[in-house]
Amino acid sequence: MMINGQKLAPAAEVAVQLPESKAASDNISGTMSGPLVGASGGGTTAAMRPFGRKAEVMHVLLRLLCIITSVAALSFMVTAQQSSTISIYGFMLPVQSKWSFSHSFEYLVGVSAAVAAHSLLQLLISMSRLLRKSPVIPSRSHAWLIFAGDQVFAYAMISAGAAASGVTNLNRTGIQHTALPNFCKPLQSFCDHVAVSIFFTFTSCFLLAASAVQEVMWLSRSKY
Template identity: 50%
Template sequence: MSTDHKPPPLETTVQLNDHDTTPIKVAAEVETGTMNGRTVTSTKKFSLNYDMVFIILRFVSLAASLISVFVMISAQEKSSILIYGFNLPLYSKWSFSGSFQYLVGVSSVVGVHSLVQLVMTVSRTLRKTSVFSSRNHAWLILIVDQVFAYVTVSAGSAATGVTNLNRTGIQHAPLPNFCKPLHHFCDRVGVSIAFAFFNCVLLAVSALLDVIWLSN
């Protein structure tokens, strides 16, 4: 009698264990799947936001380069100035200064760089791939961004020195403030220099984003 009554409880226990473990397994799989789904979604969202910031930076950098170049090459003016009772004609043009030519050349190169990176970033974003093809590619862009940022600062500083000389003249010499009769020319040069320095800030921010990408 004792042997006849022992099997049912064992079978019942097995059935209960089967019923208990199955929902637990399913629940665990659903929860894990949900967590994985959230992780992938958040990663894609971060990557997409990063790409969009990179695109905006390159676009603004390209616009700043174009404005700096076109404003500078349009800087020319004719006027006259009175020195020791003599009315002397004045004609100023951006190409007369090597510093201004240097600024135009640097801004043009930075503009080309920004255009190339903008096209590449948009293309990779549309294909839903990483903005950089490899870590070596990211390191290369980081170095280029830093070099262009330093060169832009150099060009802007050189152009600023010439502009300040035109505004203040030379002490202990009969050279007056040329920006008074040539104020339109000096204003255009100042705007071009301002956008060059602004472009330097954009390149620095872009380099910072490169570092963030490499650290992830």
């Protein structure tokens, strides 16, 4: 390298070139630690939280409603009992009805209690994550787990509601071609409690299905 007609030593030439090389290195390092890393972190957050906070609040609300309906179904069924009299061939006979006399009603009580416990557990987990501003569904494995649970309990509630509906319909219509009457006339309060319990049972099933649909949408959008 020549300056004013004089040749510099190799060490001086290196000293002149060194700042330029350092600046280029700093520029590359700044590019890697700035926009590239920031873009990668944002992409990971978006993948872990494919829905906004409103959708996560809706998920928590569905859990709360499912608890309310399943507890209501359980409460109305276990309070379904009544004593009265009924006329058969002109004879007045005492009759008593209670939810524990039917296996179908007992099945509905058991399933409703299990759904209430499942929904309460999921509500507590979701609420704790929501308050910490963490994703309500943290991973695909967690999404698959609660999706499977919601599906199983939804089908169980359908079967319990259908079984209880069959017994209730028999109580209302009686048995044709026999003297067995409509038991819901003298046992109106009992049948009303059962009917309300069945209504809340199917409502719980609908809410579980809605939660399962939301989890499927989460799985379809999430990459992790």
